[in-house]
Amino acid sequence: MRKNIVAGNWKMNTTVPEGVALAKEVSEALKATKANCDVVICVPFTHLVPVAGAIDAAVLGLGAENCADHKSGAYTGEVSAPMVASTGAKYVILGHSERRQYYGETSETLREKVALALENGLTPIFCIGEVLEERENGTFNEVVAKQVEEGLFNLSAEDFGKIVLAYEPVWAIGTGKTATAEQAQDMHAHIRAVIAGKYGQEVANNTSILYGGSCKASNAPELFAKPDVDGGLIGGASLKCADFMGIVNAF
Numbered sequence: 001m002r003k004n005i006v007a008g009n010w011k012m013n014t015t016v017p018e019g020v021a022l023a024k025e026v027s028e029a030l031k032a033t034k035a036n037c038d039v040v041i042c043v044p045f046t047h048l049v050p051v052a053g054a055i056d057a058a059v060l061g062l063g064a065e066n067c068a069d070h071k072s073g074a075y076t077g078e079v080s081a082p083m084v085a086s087t088g089a090k091y092v093i094l095g096h097s098e099r100r101q102y103y104g105e106t107s108e109t110l111r112e113k114v115a116l117a118l119e120n121g122l123t124p125i126f127c128i129g130e131v132l133e134e135r136e137n138g139t140f141n142e143v144v145a146k147q148v149e150e151g152l153f154n155l156s157a158e159d160f161g162k163i164v165l166a167y168e169p170v171w172a173i174g175t176g177k178t179a180t181a182e183q184a185q186d187m188h189a190h191i192r193a194v195i196a197g198k199y200g201q202e203v204a205n206n207t208s209i210l211y212g213g214s215c216k217a218s219n220a221p222e223l224f225a226k227p228d229v230d231g232g233l234i235g236g237a238s239l240k241c242a243d244f245m246g247i248v249n250a251f
């Protein structure tokens with residue numbers, strides 16, 4: 001059966017000492033209260049090694065926020081999937097809307113990144129989601145289905161089974177505007193149906209689909225109560241231990 005997961009996405013926030021302190025605080029909080037879900041923090045590349053050394057991997061998973069679309073070589077400034085894996089990280093966020101929007105990531109580059117992540121034993125947290133215009137003009141279901149199909153449907157069923165999906169409506173990210181629990185449920189059920197159409201119902205049922213976009217302790221219980229919402233990808237509210245733990249404890 002699929003897992004419930006709460007994953008933090010720190011984005012480009014915190015210095016290394018600040019990040020290590022926050023990670024330690026979250027790890028300690030999780031040791032004190034047993035979570036009813038898997039908990040992960042995805043941190044900047046510079047933080048991976050010191051954070052790996054500061055947390056208890058038995059209670060808190062670690063991930064990167066991106067990786068390169070090449071294995072190694074003359075790609076100045078890039079960080080590869082083998083490098084990420086060598087830090088002890090187990091997850092990598094791929095295709096976040098900020099990467100798609102500001103850094104021109106396409107389904108084609110994302111397929112390379114997903115393949116390299118899987119080859120190196122990393123679990124991709126693959127992000128999808130429509131922009132406001134697509135929500136308003138009613139094309140959101142097709143847009144999101146296309147992102148899933150183009151980014152992931154080249155995978156074998158076995159490899160697809162290793163993917164975590166995160167539905168993040170772009171209009172809800174960092175805006176304080178959360179999708180309603182009904183909107184999230186409808187989309188998650190739609191995504192699961194799209195997966196079932198390609199890989200069958202069993203694979204679809206085993207896929208964790210997280211919700212992201214202004215998720216906080218106050219709205220997490222309602223969102224996570226929906227049958228197809230298997231947790232959250234948390235931006236702003238993952239930067240304070242108490243806020244993040246409030247969401248973890250929604251399970």
Ligand code: PGA
Pocket residue numbers: 009168172173174175176212213214215233234235236237
């Ligand atoms: P937010 O970001 O929680 O700050 O809206 C979520 C995300 O972009 O992953």
